[in-house]
Amino acid sequence: MKQKSKKRRRSKSSQLKKTGMAPGQFLFTGEQKVENTSLQLMTYDKSEIEELSIDTIQEALTKIGNTNKMSWLNVIGLHETDIIKSIVEHFDLHKLSGEDILSVGQRPKLDEYEHYIHIVAKMFRIEDGNIEDEQITILFAEGLLITFQEKEGDVFNTVRERLIEDKGQIRQRHTDYLAYALLDSIVDHYFIAIEHFGNVIEELEVELLENPSDKILPNLHEVRREASYIRRSVFPMRETVNRFEKLEVPYMHKETKLFIRDLYDHTVQVIETVTVLKDAVSGLLDLYMSSVSNRMNNVMKVLTIVSTIFIPLTFIAGVYGMNFTNMPELEYKYGYLITMIAMAILTLLMIFYFKRKKWL
Template sequence: MSIRKRSKKAGLAPGTLIHMGRAKTGATRIDLVEYDESHLEARSVESIEQCLVKKPLPTVTWVNVDGLADLEVLRHFGSCYGIHPLVLEDILATDQRPKAADYGEYLYVVLKMITLDGESGELKSEQVSLVLGQNYLVSFQEGLEGDVFEQVRSRLNNEKARLRAMGPDFLLHALLDVIVDHYFLVLEEISDRIEDIEDELIDNPTTATVQAIYRLKRQLLFLHKAFWPLREAVSSLQRRDSQLIRDTTVIYLRDLYDHTVQVLDTLETLREMLSGMLDIYLSSVSNRLNEVMKVLTIIATIFMPLSFIVGLYGMNFKYMPELEWHYGYYMVLFLSALIGGGMLVYFKKRRWI
């Protein structure tokens, strides 16, 4: 987020609600899913009151708030679920560093949901904030088109899925897991593009090649900023002594932590590959320049004795015996060709050309 956007909050009290994300005037969409092992009900609701009825365990309530432009909706959620104003402020500030925080009655987790546009090749990033309570989970999205949670919704529709028999902490893991899985998809796509650039570097590197390398370097830098703190956030979740996370879920969080480590390892490998490719490009350009300079040097070296001969007989002295010789002109041509050809043969034997 730019410094200019941050300047909107200068001098305001902590906890003041100001939307710091992308400008969006559309209505906030609220989706409600209530489920247990034998029952599931999913619907969109018009008013907040429809999703504020907290049902006892084992019924799990998942509220997905899509769109942050309506501050009254967020403020109402905060008052009804007891969410601290500082957490609400973090939800609205969509440049948050991925983290996990324990507020006693609920856990707050924030991270980036990242996808890659197949046509433009640009990264699409959206902040997702998750609030985990005793028997509920509230997720906040910025309101961009689409998300990666469709797989989780499909699993919820399956009565035999483990997700239906677990609590909201396992739903939290499921949402985090599907986001991290899409990180792998993004890195896989970037890896394919790096391989294409490698082939281009070998065949015919151009300025467009180096521009593509720098574009990928910027994307990987952005991904590094999103991935690196997430590892610590997931690590704190699986090490945290919280009653909201059961021991059965901790095992899955450990597996999720391993996935985040793999994501970072893959990311670092791709960054090293790009750095090496940039060095290869610069070396290739330098080698091509050296080849051009070598050819020009050989041409200049061949013409040096020829220029000497031409210059010698171009002097304006009155008495130069060769100028009166009938075959002098042809002899100069023969001598020039002999010298030039001899130098080419010499350069060839020395493998300079």
């Protein structure tokens, strides 16, 4: 988690590169995560499907232009801005779309342009026991859908399997349904990430109850930052899905909106769960502070009892430590022994009293 937070800080700082530039500039604000940009193309209709890995963007654009099938072009790697620019120019996309594709630190949103829809979403998945996030951009129009991601690996394998194996209705429907299916897969993996995050919180809670040491405090602050980041990433999805359902464009079909409405319900459920987890993290911090406070109170109680026990003993020792001439006890043969016995009895009586009061 700590390493991932550093990456996020670097991603934010990279936004400074755009300061003062005109809108619509093709400037990648993230970090290069793959060696070369790769292109994956799927073309399909009701009867057949073709899946290709393509070397050049020109080949991909030619392939899309020569087919009447539905086309899904997946672009992996955003650092080669010439490829993004070629796609934007070929499909007559708005320059702001090109800028948004390359600006990887955005909140989820939906923008409606003249002949296509631009969706930005945040994808979460589990890698090596950590929650990894990545911005996914989805552009779709009639018969064409394009996705952009920073690195290999995503949460769309089930969607690809449904397309290849012709499961359900996905091959019989249009690109609006494919866009819904991709968003639905993203939201489904929110639940997986949230479950993993919940397990992390439970482990911290157990550790906090068993051994509330100072070493756990940095982990608690890190988990709180993660909870806040997940909430900020997920919360705008509700508005995005809501706008998706209310789109009034020719390539948005009525039957798809029923599925999007269900997706909206899932999104609300995710937000509610994330809010509960964020409150749970705050509760852990309060529990830690209470544990530390209780431990300190116990230490102070012990020290206070010890001090209380020694107060009368110190008083007796102080009385007989005075250098007055007429102190008959000083010359008594058994004076020292009697004084020590009296001090021991007094100590035992005080300990018995403290135990009876359940202070010890």
